[in-house]
Amino acid sequence: MSQQFDVIVIGGGPGGYIAAIRAAQLGFKVACIDEWKNAAGGPAPGGTCTNVGCIPSKALLQSSEHFEHANKHFADHGITATNVKIDIAKMIGRKDTVVKQNNDGILYLFKKNKVSFFHGRGSFVKAVDGGYEIAVAGAQNETLTGKQVIVATGSNARALPGVPFDEELVLSNDGALRIGAVPKKLALIGSGVIGLEMGSVWRRLGADVTILEGLPTFLGAVDEQIAKEARKAFDKQGLKIELGVKVGEIKTAKKGVTVNYTNAKGEAVALEADKLVVSIGRVPNTNGLNVEAVGLQLDERGAIVVDADCRTNLPGVWAVGDVVRGPMLAHKAEEEGVAVAERIAGQHGHVNFNTIPWVIYTSPEIAWVGRTEQQLKADGVAYKAGTFPFLANGRARALGDTTGMVKFLADAATDEILGVHIVGPMASELIAEAVVAMEFKASAEDIARICHAHPSLSEATKEAALAVDKRTLNF
Numbered sequence: 001m002s003q004q005f006d007v008i009v010i011g012g013g014p015g016g017y018i019a020a021i022r023a024a025q026l027g028f029k030v031a032c033i034d035e036w037k038n039a040a041g042g043p044a045p046g047g048t049c050t051n052v053g054c055i056p057s058k059a060l061l062q063s064s065e066h067f068e069h070a071n072k073h074f075a076d077h078g079i080t081a082t083n084v085k086i087d088i089a090k091m092i093g094r095k096d097t098v099v100k101q102n103n104d105g106i107l108y109l110f111k112k113n114k115v116s117f118f119h120g121r122g123s124f125v126k127a128v129d130g131g132y133e134i135a136v137a138g139a140q141n142e143t144l145t146g147k148q149v150i151v152a153t154g155s156n157a158r159a160l161p162g163v164p165f166d167e168e169l170v171l172s173n174d175g176a177l178r179i180g181a182v183p184k185k186l187a188l189i190g191s192g193v194i195g196l197e198m199g200s201v202w203r204r205l206g207a208d209v210t211i212l213e214g215l216p217t218f219l220g221a222v223d224e225q226i227a228k229e230a231r232k233a234f235d236k237q238g239l240k241i242e243l244g245v246k247v248g249e250i251k252t253a254k255k256g257v258t259v260n261y262t263n264a265k266g267e268a269v270a271l272e273a274d275k276l277v278v279s280i281g282r283v284p285n286t287n288g289l290n291v292e293a294v295g296l297q298l299d300e301r302g303a304i305v306v307d308a309d310c311r312t313n314l315p316g317v318w319a320v321g322d323v324v325r326g327p328m329l330a331h332k333a334e335e336e337g338v339a340v341a342e343r344i345a346g347q348h349g350h351v352n353f354n355t356i357p358w359v360i361y362t363s364p365e366i367a368w369v370g371r372t373e374q375q376l377k378a379d380g381v382a383y384k385a386g387t388f389p390f391l392a393n394g395r396a397r398a399l400g401d402t403t404g405m406v407k408f409l410a411d412a413a414t415d416e417i418l419g420v421h422i423v424g425p426m427a428s429e430l431i432a433e434a435v436v437a438m439e440f441k442a443s444a445e446d447i448a449r450i451c452h453a454h455p456s457l458s459e460a461t462k463e464a465a466l467a468v469d470k471r472t473l474n475f
Contacts, residue, residue, distance in 0.1 A: 003116075003349055005031045007344060008120035008134050008146030010289070012036065013047020015321030015333030016152030017106050023150075023342035026115040032358055033116050033122035039096075043119040045106040046099075047154050048322075052174040054101050057197050058304050060094040060177065060359055063205035064413060076400055086205055088181055091222060093178065120143060123290040126392070131316060132294065148316045148344050151296075151304060153386060154408040155282040155322035160189070160250065169252045169275055172348055173198070176277045181397065182206045183274035191241055193360050194279035196234075200254065200362045203239050210271060212261060216244040216468075221358075223372040223421040228406060228437035230423045233364050233403050250276070284323045299325075309349075310340050318344075332356050355438045357431045364403045369435050370419030382412035386444065386467030388460050390424045397454040401425040406464035408444050415443035415468070425456050444468040 005028075005163075009020040012034025020032040036044040036051055044051055070084045094188050110117045120138020127133075131147040157172035159165055167175035176198040182205045190193045191213035203209040216242065219227040234241060244264035251258045257276040263269050286304040291298060296307040297313040306312055306320040312319055318340045321333030332351075339349025360366040376383045386408045390396040404424025420434035437447055447465035452458045466472055 001450075002133060002145045003031070004322070005029050005146045007031070007148045007150065007341070008122070008132075008138045009033070009034075009150045009152060010134065011152035011154060011321075011323075012045035012106065012117075012156045013152060013321065013333065014330040015154075015337040016047065016150070016336045017045055017109070017337075019150050019152060019320060019341050020115045021109055021113045022338045023344065024115045024343040024346075025228035026341060027100050028148075028341075028344070030115045031118060031146065032110065033120060033134070033144075035119070035121040035138070038100065043107065044103045044433065045117070046102055046229050047108075047152075048173075050102045050106070051099060052172075052177055054330050056095045056099050056177045056217030057173070057201075058361060060201045061090065061092045061197060063094065064201045068204040068262065073400060074362070080192045088179075088205075091237045092178065092180070094192070102141065106290050116142070119339055123288055124294045124296065127294050127314075144174070149318070150337070150340055151289070151312075152317040152321050152333065153287075153323050154333075155328055156287070157278070158281045158283050158286045159195075160247070160278055160280065163250050163278070165278070166175070166252075166263070166462075169197070169257050170250070171277045171299045173279065175444065176279075179275065184208060185273040186210075186275055187212065187254075187257065187271055187273035187279065188277040188279060189247060189259070190279035190281070191243075192248070192279060195277070196239075196360055196362050198277055198279070199239055202239075203237065208240075208274070209238075210240040212241065212245045212247060212259065212271070213243050214240065214245060214247070216264070218243060219360075220371075222366060223368060223407060223419070224374055226366065226368065226421045226423045227403075229404055230364060232368050233423075234362070237363075257346060267437050282322065282328055286323065297310075300331060309343060310336055326353060327356060327358070329356065352439065355435050356367060357430040357435050361428060362466070364401070364424045366423050368421040369431055370398075370417065370438055371409065371420065372419060373407075376409060376418060376458035381418070383418060384412050384415075384444070384468045386410075386464045386469070388463035388467055388472075390457070390460055392463075393457060393460045395457050395459070396425060398455065399425055399457075406430070406460045408447075408464045408468050410444040415445055417442055417444055420461075420464075422461075424457075424460075430457060430461055433458065452463060 007023045009032040024030045024081040052414040118134040121325045134144045136142040165172045187205040188211045246262045248260040259271045281432045320336035322328040334447035359367045389405045391402040396402045407421040409419040444465045452462045
């Protein structure tokens with residue numbers, strides 16, 4: 001007999017598990033279905049973010065940064081460290097432990113909030129009176145019925161045509177997180193978030209890293225001034241980035257991979273590497289969802305079609321996160337998950353796409369919110385700009401990391417903050433102040449007049465806001 005629920009969530013990633021927990025908190029009887037497995041075959045909720053994305057990549061970035069600091073920067077602090085080595089197996093093991101702790105934490109939250117968890121693949125069976133029948137294919141096949149269904153099935157790595165991932169030589173983000181030894185030469189296709197973060201990890205550990213990018217500009221979505229500053233830092237570190245390339249045939253052999261491409265000058269190049277990471281974006285995951293059974297509408301990209309409130313074309317069916325339009329970011333999925341649960345409860349869930357922060361966790365970190373200077377110019381918006389370098393920030397000097405700057409963009413007439421862009425230490429944390437300010441429609445002067453702790457990196461934010469009106473306190 002089918003088990004009855006008020007809300008069924010298909011997918012246990014950031015959008016799904018957050019939606020399930022919030023719906024349960026609002027008094028609904030909730031089920032969450034997720035098929036991710038750990039090495040032992042047990043449940044591993046958390047989706048791409050927890051298992052092969054945000055969380056494990058940050059664990060490796062932290063480990064590799066410690067290794068680089070010990071080898072290259074400890075001496076600046078009077079610390080002598082000789083014969084520093086890296087145990088890759090232990091590093092990967094620590095990463096796996098961090099992932100499992102997050103998996104277990106989600107399962108604990110389900111139990112605490114009385115969310116019924118089902119381990120397996122969820123799919124539509126049919127519409128029934130008052131809801132939908134959902135099949136769970138797992139160790140025990142089950143059938144659930146829900147009045148409301150939230151689809152949060154995430155996304156999959158996009159492969160190059162004719163070059164499937166084998167996760168041994170040709171790697172997705174998953175394989176890039178499980179490399180068992182430092183490759184002598186590592187090639188990456190795509191200079192986006194995954195390419196830069198994974199390239200940074202293995203460069204720090206000793207790999208000769210080359211990143212190939214088809215676009216003629218570096219980090220085209222980032223403010224141009226910030227992107228140029230980041231590029232200078234990556235070049236100095238030895239991260240080789242080639243822009244405007246056209247990738248041709250890719251050959252694999254026992255000893256490695258050969259990537260044939262044409263560079264920006266039109267020259268034919270054959271790049272030999274031990275491994276190749278392909279990071280050319282992600283595609284919405286509707287595999288096995290059986291959308292045809294209920295007529296759930298997909299767009300030309302394979303994403304589920306939703307309106308501004310994440311409603312699909314079917315009554316009582318919603319979709320959030322990577323499987324719908326908008327940026328493929330874990331925190332965007334979380335916000336949509338909460339908003340949908342609240343809308344089901346008759347409340348007014350809120351997601352502001354204009355204040356969703358973006359972060360690249362390289363060193364230097366890159367973070368931004370709002371519009372870039374090139375976007376404002378293209379839109380004909382009159383604006384003022386202010387910048388402040390970390391080179392002039394006392395805390396940054398004490399940290400030994402003065403790379404980068406903070407940049408403010410404000411409306412020329414009203415002084416309302418239109419965008420904030422940061423490249424430098426702890427940019428991922430500093431951007432939160434800008435997000436809060438923009439949500440409250442703050443002006444650059446508001447930030448300039450707020451007291452910031454001294455010495456702190458946040459003083460660079462205050463100084464950049466002051467610089468919008470050509471002022472400075474010059475801490």
